[in-house]
Amino acid sequence: MSMDRLITRILETKNPSVAGLDPKLSYIPDFIKEEAFAKHGKNLEGAAAALLAFNKGIIDALCDIVPAVKPQCAYYEMLGWQGVKALSDTIAYAQQKGMVVIIDGKRNDIGTTMEAYAAGHLGVTQVEDISLPAFGGDLLTVNGYLGSDGIKPLLKVCQEQNKGIFVLVKTSNPSSGELQDQCIDGKPIYRVMGEFCEQWGEQLPGQYGYSGVGAVVGATYPDQLTELRKALPHTFFLVPGYGAQGGGAEGVAGAFDENGLGAIINSSRGILCAWQKTGAAPEDYAKAAREEALRMKEDLCRVIPPMKAPAEAQ
Amino acid sequence: MSMDRLITRILETKNPSVAGLDPKLSYIPDFIKEEAFAKHGKNLEGAAAALLAFNKGIIDALCDIVPAVKPQCAYYEMLGWQGVKALSDTIAYAQQKGMVVIIDGKRNDIGTTMEAYAAGHLGVTQVEDISLPAFGGDLLTVNGYLGSDGIKPLLKVCQEQNKGIFVLVKTSNPSSGELQDQCIDGKPIYRVMGEFCEQWGEQLPGQYGYSGVGAVVGATYPDQLTELRKALPHTFFLVPGYGAQGGGAEGVAGAFDENGLGAIINSSRGILCAWQKTGAAPEDYAKAAREEALRMKEDLCRVIPPMKAPAEAQ
Numbered sequence: 111m112s113m114d115r116l117i118t119r120i121l122e123t124k125n126p127s128v129a130g131l132d133p134k135l136s137y138i139p140d141f142i143k144e145e146a147f148a149k150h151g152k153n154l155e156g157a158a159a160a161l162l163a164f165n166k167g168i169i170d171a172l173c174d175i176v177p178a179v180k181p182q183c184a185y186y187e188m189l190g191w192q193g194v195k196a197l198s199d200t201i202a203y204a205q206q207k208g209m210v211v212i213i214d215g216k217r218n219d220i221g222t223t224m225e226a227y228a229a230g231h232l233g234v235t236q237v238e239d240i241s242l243p244a245f246g247g248d249l250l251t252v253n254g255y256l257g258s259d260g261i262k263p264l265l266k267v268c269q270e271q272n273k274g275i276f277v278l279v280k281t282s283n284p285s286s287g288e289l290q291d292q293c294i295d296g297k298p299i300y301r302v303m304g305e306f307c308e309q310w311g312e313q314l315p316g317q318y319g320y321s322g323v324g325a326v327v328g329a330t331y332p333d334q335l336t337e338l339r340k341a342l343p344h345t346f347f348l349v350p351g352y353g354a355q356g357g358g359a360e361g362v363a364g365a366f367d368e369n370g371l372g373a374i375i376n377s378s379r380g381i382l383c384a385w386q387k388t389g390a391a392p393e394d395y396a397k398a399a400r401e402e403a404l405r406m407k408e409d410l411c412r413v414i415p416p417m418k419a420p421a422e423a424q
Numbered sequence: 425m426s427m428d429r430l431i432t433r434i435l436e437t438k439n440p441s442v443a444g445l446d447p448k449l450s451y452i453p454d455f456i457k458e459e460a461f462a463k464h465g466k467n468l469e470g471a472a473a474a475l476l477a478f479n480k481g482i483i484d485a486l487c488d489i490v491p492a493v494k495p496q497c498a499y500y501e502m503l504g505w506q507g508v509k510a511l512s513d514t515i516a517y518a519q520q521k522g523m524v525v526i527i528d529g530k531r532n533d534i535g536t537t538m539e540a541y542a543a544g545h546l547g548v549t550q551v552e553d554i555s556l557p558a559f560g561g562d563l564l565t566v567n568g569y570l571g572s573d574g575i576k577p578l579l580k581v582c583q584e585q586n587k588g589i590f591v592l593v594k595t596s597n598p599s600s601g602e603l604q605d606q607c608i609d610g611k612p613i614y615r616v617m618g619e620f621c622e623q624w625g626e627q628l629p630g631q632y633g634y635s636g637v638g639a640v641v642g643a644t645y646p647d648q649l650t651e652l653r654k655a656l657p658h659t660f661f662l663v664p665g666y667g668a669q670g671g672g673a674e675g676v677a678g679a680f681d682e683n684g685l686g687a688i689i690n691s692s693r694g695i696l697c698a699w700q701k702t703g704a705a706p707e708d709y710a711k712a713a714r715e716e717a718l719r720m721k722e723d724l725c726r727v728i729p730p731m732k733a734p735a736e737a738q
Contacts, residue, residue, distance in 0.1 A: 132537065135551065143552075154558060157551045184537045188544035190558035191509035198505045216532050218567055220597040223446065223498045230502035237449065237471045238457075244468060244504035253532055255569040255592060257599035278569060283534040285571035289616070292608040299603070299613075306602075 112248040113274040113346055116210045117318045117371060119177035124417055125407045126370070128212060128348070129172055129399075130378030131165055131181040131200060137382045138164045139392030158192040161185075164395075165200045168382065171396035173207035176403050178248075180212040180348075180376055198245055205246070212348065213247035216278060220259040228267035232275075251276045251326060251348070254303055258310075265313045265323075274314065274322035279303045279338065282328025282351030300327075304338050307345045318371065318423045320346040329362045329375065336364030339372060347373040353380035353406070363413040370417035377406055426562040427588040427660055430524045431632045431685060433491035438731055439721045440684070442526060442662070443486055443713075444692025445479055445514060446496040451696045452478045453706030472506040475499075478709075479514045482696065485710035487521035490717050492562075494526040494662075494690055512559055519560070526662065527561035530592060534573040542581035546589075565590045565640060565662070568617055572624075579627045579637075588628065588636035593617045593652065596642025596665030614641075618652050621659045632685065632737045634660040643676045643689065650678030653686060661687040667694035667720070677727040684731035691720055 120126050135143065138160050146160035169179065179200075186197035201211050217227045231250045234241040254261055254277045264275050280290055280300035290300040304325055311321025321344045327335050329351035339347070347365050352358070352375045365373035384402035385395035411417070434440050449457065452474050460474035483493065493514075500511035515525045531541045545564045548555040568575055568591045578589050594604055594614035604614040618639055625635025635658045641649050643665035653661070661679050666672070666689045679687035698716035699709035725731070 134536075134540075147552075152551055152554055154549065154551065154556055157549075182533075182537055182540075184531070184533055184540035184544065188540040188549045188558055190544070190549075190556075191505055191512045193544075193558070194508040195505035216567075217498070218530050218532070218592075219496075219498055220595065222448075223496055226448075226496075226498035226502040230498065230504070230507075235468065235471075235502045235504075237466055237468065238461075240466055242468055242504075244502055244507070253530075253567050253569050255567050255603060256595050256597060257602035257604070259597035259599040278532075281534065281570050283570060283573035285573040288571035288620075289569060289613070290571070292613075292616070294606040294608065299606075302603070302606070 111272045111274060111314060111316055111322050112210065113320055113322045113324060114316045114318060115248065116178055116374065117320065119210055120371065120374065121417060121419055123175055123177050124411070125176055126373060126410055126414070127176060127375045127377060127403065127406055128178040128180050129168065129176050129381050129403065130376045131168065131179050132185050132378040133161050133164050133382055134185060135160065139385070139395050141392055154190045154192045158189045158196040161189065161193065162196040162199050166203055167396040168399050169204050169207050169209065171400040172403055173209050175400065175407070176209070178210040178212055178374065179204045180214050182378070183213065183215040201245055201247055210248045212249040212251065212276065213245060214251045216251050216253045218253035218256055218260050220256055221263060224260055224263040225267065228264045232273040233267040233271045249274045249276060251278065253278050254306060261310050265310060268314055268322050274324065276324040276326050276348045277303065277307050279307065279325040280327045280331055280334050282330045286328065300334065301341065304342050304345065308342050311344050319420055320344055320372070324348055326350065327365065332361040332364055335362060339365055339367065348376065349373050350376045353377050359409040359413045362410070366414040368415055369420050370415040375410060380406065425586045425588060425628060425630055425636050426524065427634055427636045427638060428630045428632060429562065430492055430688065431634065433524055434685065434688065435731060435733055437489055437491050438725070439490055440680070440687060440724055440728070440731070441490060441689045441691060441717065441720055442492040442494050443482065443490050443695045443717065444494045444496060444690045445482065446499050446692040447475050447478050447696055448499060449474065453699070453709050455706055468504045468506045472503045472510040475503065475507065476510040476513050480517055481710040482713050483518050483521055483523065485714040486717055487523050489714065489721070490523070492524040492526055492688065493518045494528050496692070497527065497529040515559055515561055524562045526563040526565065526590065527559060528565045530565050530567045532567035532570055532574050534570055535577060538574055538577040539581065542578045546587040547581040547585045563588045563590060565592065567592050568620060575624050579624060582628055582636050588638065590638040590640050590662045591617065591621050593621065593639040594641045594645055594648050596644045600642065614648065615655065618656050618659065622656050625658050633734055634658055634686070638662055640664065641679065646675040646678055649676060653679055653681065662690065663687050664690045667691050673723040673727045676724070680728040682729055683734050684729040689724060694720065
């Protein structure tokens with residue numbers, strides 16, 4: 111199951127972080143863009159080619175020290191189908207380099223439509239008698255506003271294909287509380303959604319005690335991270351908002367369990383734009399990304415318990 | 425603004441319905457698939473070509489009598505980037521034929537990421553000094569679980585590009601109540617989300633009294649449709665669940681105002697699979713779709729007030 115594969119890679123690299131591949135054109139060094147535009151034209155195709163080349167450099171620089179990448183669909187879709195092709199190629203390249211791929215699509219729908227998303231992003235699509243992977247991600251972020259009808263079709267595909275999901279629980283943005291902090295019978299909605307994750311996860315048990323149904327919980331809400339870690343013992347957390355969104359290592363410490371597991375912390379701009387922030391030469395963008403990833407790993411490991419597989423999994 | 429364009433087309437066609445373009449391969453006549461597979465191979469590309477050819481036939485048959493189409497992203501994404509290219513081509517073809525296009529993507533994220541979705545699906549993408557539309561839809565369905573941070577970036581793009589959105593409020597599925605019917609201070613969440621729509625819509629006023637921020641409310645919940653129509657006077661409704669999901673014309677009557685406006689009713693399988701349901705020849709699939717669309721129009725017009733532009737808009 112892919113949550114197990116993610117945790118195994120975290121243990122192997124001793125690094126509980128994921129690189130968010132959210133590349134805007136402005137993050138990409140000119141020499142990459144110029145080459146892509148020269149070849150494909152200054153258009154969506156050229157921009158998508160620049161994205162892919164940039165991503166490959168980042169993946170090459172990180173694949174032995176960072177367990178996973180998380181491409182954010184929006185930045186690929188904004189370049190049309192050409193961008194979506196670059197997303198597809200990025201996923202394949204990262205997996206080929208041994209990385210686990212979390213597709214950040216926050217998809218949501220019901221019934222057969224949600225099955226279609228599950229097939230497309232995690233499973234296989236039937237073209238008559240032939241089964242073909244479309245995007246072939248390992249994990250997918252999803253939004254549970256529609257209730258169980260929106261999640262159950264995913265669980266079926268996850269079971270069959272050994273994949274997993276992350277459900278939005280408490281997002282990192284300032285206004286996330288408008289709905290998520292409101293109380294139903296005295297219990298905040300993020301907590302209700304978190305408990306749904308525990309329940310949905312029963313169908314996808316994992317070898318490290320964490321199920322195939324994880325939760326997205328923002329680094330910007332340390333108290334809720336700590337509260338939810340205790341309340342949801344089988345739910346692995348994907349934590350956005352470290353660094354660029356203001357959350358630091360101390361803020362995410364509560365997301366981890368006594369084995370230093372339980373969460374993976376995302377950094378997107380921090381890693382992708384490291385070359386701009388440090389004033390590195392554009393040619394060294396990937397090297398700067400690697401240095402930032404190592405700095406982040408150290409920063410995180412400083413505040414969490416020494417990482418080890420739980421006794422029952424060893 | 426695109427909600428105005430949608431309402432204008434509804435008035436012109438006297439038809440408050442939208443054809444959901446959710447084509448599964450099993451809905452598509454063999455002769456179309458065989459031709460596509462012969463040309464492109466029995467693979468994702470071939471399947472995507474079959475989808476596009478099928479859609480074009482449906483659009484040709486409906487464009488003078490149905491105001492809009494609503495392609496559901498999931499069925500295109502399940503065919504990978506090749507399917508997403510077919511989505512892009514479908515959108516362009518429908519617009520060329522005068523139809524309004526609602527992209528059913530239920531997208532959701534925050535800040536610059538949501539801006540990227542807005543640019544991609546509704547606006548234009550900047551490639552250096554050049555502005556290019558990526559998907560170029562007229563309206564996009566979105567999920568508001570993340571709060572205002574997830575919606576405001578869309579409003580900016582909608583203002584600049586004269587586009588609009590539909591926010592999930594009360595979805596048509598059986599388990600939608602798990603979260604959406606729960607009460608916050610005595611008020612159900614769908615109602616809270618609906619009131620957010622009224623508030624967000626203030627930034628996008630429309631000529632018919634309906635703003636550029638609409639709401640998705642399922643045909644399967646007639647009481648909530650009636651309640652929300654009264655409570656949300658500036659919010660236009662996109663209503664799924666007619667026909668195949670069990671809701672009939674009587675059930676959706678409450679979604680309309682005294683001018684026979686206020687809502688557009690979706691039918692996907694009912695229209696796309698009409699040829700299979702009626703036993704029509706595969707070659708007549710588009711004709712069968714047109715007949716079903718006309719039947720549905722009559723069915724709806726039977727239960728709603730005679731359609732006219734409100735006095736203040738004339």
